[in-house]
Amino acid sequence: MPKVLVIHGAGMNMRGKVQTEIFGTMTLPEYDARIRDYAKELGVEVEIFHSNIEGAVIDRLYSANDEGIDAALFNPAGFSSGYPALVAAISQVRFPVVELHISNPIRRGPASDTARVSQSIVAGFGIAGYGLALRGIRDMLAAK
Secondary structure: OOEEEEEEEEOHHHOOOOOHHHHOOOOHHHHHHHHHHHHHHHOOEEEEEEOOOHHHHHHHHHHHHHHOOOEEEEEEEOOOOOOHHHHHHHHHOOOOEEEEEOOOHHHOOOOOOHHHHOOEEEEOOOOHHHHHHHHHHHHHHHHO
């Protein structure tokens, strides 16, 4: 069973509380429950991590590299632009990182910096994007 680290970036704890016209009314705990449901349906093990602190995300990526995580699913949220150390960390881990956005951020501005070093991007499908991304990761890992 592939093991995927799901990382929620800065501000994800505010989902369902602010900007509901863009991101909807689901809260982060509701996201996590739905992600676990998707993972169970797909036969994927997930570990979910959230931090508003760039260094904590970087540390988690590096420790995941040493723990044998198979892939990461990363919603950068507030870490989309201006975080070169995070970009470097994503480019240095041995596993693929898939970037995910609930909305389509390019409609609001430039693509994220972390997208440049991610294996792929899923954007604009709402919470269903997590299911799509987990399916893609599972299939990608199985094809190796």
